[in-house]
Amino acid sequence: MDPLNPPKVLSVAPMMDWTDHHCRVFLRLFNPHVRLYTEMVTTGALLHGDTARFLRYAPQEHPIALQLGGSDIQELARCTALAADYGYDEVNLNVGCPSDRVQNNRIGACLMAEPQHVADCFAAMQAASRVPVTIKHRIGIDDLDSYEHLHHFVSTIAAAGCREFIVHARIAILKGLSPKENREIPPLRYPEVYRLKQDFPHLTIHINGGIKTVGEIAEHWRHADGVMIGREAYHNPWILAEAMTLWGQTPPDRMDILQSYLPFMAQELANGVPLNQMTRHILGLFQGLPGARRWRQHLSTHAHLKHRGLDLVQEAAGFILDKNRQEATA
Incomplete structure (x- = not known):
């Protein structure tokens, strides 16, 4: 720059x-x-x-x-x-x-x-x-x-x-x-x-x-x-x-963005904020990538459940990783 x-x-x-x-x-x-x-x-x-x-x-x-x-x-x-x-x-x-x-x-x-x-x-x-x-x-x-x-x-x-x-x-x-x-x-x-x-x-x-x-x-x-x-x-x-x-700078990695957001989500969950109040904003993170649809569906379907927490987000991210691994080895 x-x-x-x-x-x-x-x-x-x-x-x-x-x-x-x-x-x-x-x-x-x-x-x-x-x-x-x-x-x-x-x-x-x-x-x-x-x-x-x-x-x-x-x-x-x-x-x-x-x-x-x-x-x-x-x-x-x-x-x-x-x-x-x-x-x-x-x-x-x-x-x-x-x-x-x-x-x-x-x-x-x-x-x-x-x-x-x-x-x-x-x-x-x-x-x-x-x-x-x-x-x-x-x-x-x-x-x-x-x-x-x-x-x-x-x-x-x-x-x-x-x-x-x-x-x-x-x-x-x-x-x-x-x-x-x-x-x-x-x-x-x-x-x-x-x-x-x-x-x-x-x-x-x-x-x-x-x-x-x-x-x-x-x-x-x-x-x-x-x-x-x-x-x-x-x-x-x-x-x-x-x-x-x-x-003149390099874009960050999408998974790094997610990992950076998780501590904030954990803090908000501890303060009583429902998980789906945060997950609704991150549905577009992987827009255009293989597995993005399953990421959105998993969060949208389960984030309202009171017993779910950051483990749900990690599960959903797994669909992105799995899909990309499959494509890399195909």
């Missing part, structure tokens, strides 16, 4: 029900350079729920960002201060989630219709802490889908001092499409994100949406400052290891 030209940012997207504490510790083992994001946490949950549980993370998760969902300016400021107290490296405001549930609470992509309010939220959040505050958003929503509106949205928030934007290169259709459909049906419009970087060269612009290979990461880095990967990093986390080559 050229120290004068280090690679740009690679990150794993915040994903509800997926990028929890156990998932993030696992993903960190694939690549020490990747920026990790929490699941979206609403301001109400953080201020009126179990704050320590929502903000919990392990030291090895750094660099780590907390994603907040909310629109109340003072609540967002208070939550940003809490995140700073807990040592987060970044606080990100969700202006991209299209679900009905968050829309009804004035959270997520619907806020793209209120750029000045988002700017006011950002200003209060940044004033509450020295931790960088970033914005994650779509390229548009519903009828507000022109590049001119996107440009106005970014320029309004940038005028409040924001310097970093993570842009999902699809619009969100808030009326008529489910969150899943909003990740698949609106077409990807990468050139509009590239154009943002051209029009705002002083801003840090990350691109998100549909990115599935290391080659695609490298190509997007030519046009933007960072790449954020979502579901591909969860279902096929090996992409994060393959991306080590972009830093």
Whole structure:
């Protein structure tokens, strides 16, 4: 790696029900350079729920960002201060989630219709802490889908001092499409994100949406400052290891990753965490390798049983080893 030209940012997207504490510790083992994001946490949950549980993370998760969902300016400021107290490296405001549930609470992509309010939220959040505050958003929503509106949205928030934007290169259709459909049906419009970087060269612009290979990461880095990967990093986390080559480094061994994760699993089991809360995140470890299907099936079938522990994981790993030994001797 050229120290004068280090690679740009690679990150794993915040994903509800997926990028929890156990998932993030696992993903960190694939690549020490990747920026990790929490699941979206609403301001109400953080201020009126179990704050320590929502903000919990392990030291090895750094660099780590907390994603907040909310629109109340003072609540967002208070939550940003809490995140700073807990040592987060970044606080990100969700202006991209299209679900009905968050829309009804004035959270997520619907806020793209209120750029000045988002700017006011950002200003209060940044004033509450020295931790960088970033914005994650779509390229548009519903009828507000022109590049001119996107440009106005970014320029309004940038005028409040924001310097970093993570842009999902699809619009969100808030009326008529489910969150899943909003990740698949609106077409990807990468050139509009590239154009943002051209029009705002002083801003840090990350691109998100549909990115599935290391080659695609490298190509997007030519046009933007960072790449954020979502579901591909969860279902096929090996992409994060393959991306080590972009830093001029060798990917780790998959079995070594598993062996490194086992002590963490043992600690969590001792603390009363059910085994299947962790095994669900590691099903994609051997994606594409002989025996991967039996690995997934064994864990999925038996991990909920209360008497099973790390022995089950070792059994499942045996299917990978056996299959590869068979192929080597065939």
